[in-house]
Amino acid sequence: MPSDAEEVFQYHTDIVKRIFKNKETFHREQxxxxxxxxxxxxxxxxKIALTLRPNRGPGDPRVVWQLKx
Numbered sequence: 555m556p557s558d559a560e561e562v563f564q565y566h567t568d569i570v571k572r573i574f575k576n577k578e579t580f581h582r583e584q585x586x587x588x589x590x591x592x593x594x595x596x597x598x599x600x601k602i603a604l605t606l607r608p609n610r611g612p613g614d615p616r617v618v619w620q621l622k623x
Contacts, residue, residue, distance in 0.1 A: 597621060 584592075600618040610616075 593619075593621070 587595075597619050600616075604616060604618055607616075
């Protein structure tokens with residue numbers, strides 16, 4: 555009969571395996587997206603990054619790409 559520690563360890567091991575499997579699936583799906591969709595995601599990430607860190611001043615090189623509609 556497994557000890558409590560062994561059961562907890564196995565439980566956490568199963569969780570970690572599931573996390574990595576889901577991460578792998580997510581990345582595979584992202585890789586299949588069309589380039590246009592990937593660019594839209596990148597622009598959204600740029601917007602998020604801009605809001606997380608305030609402007610550093612006039613020489614701040616950070617930009618958000620402007621996409622044509």
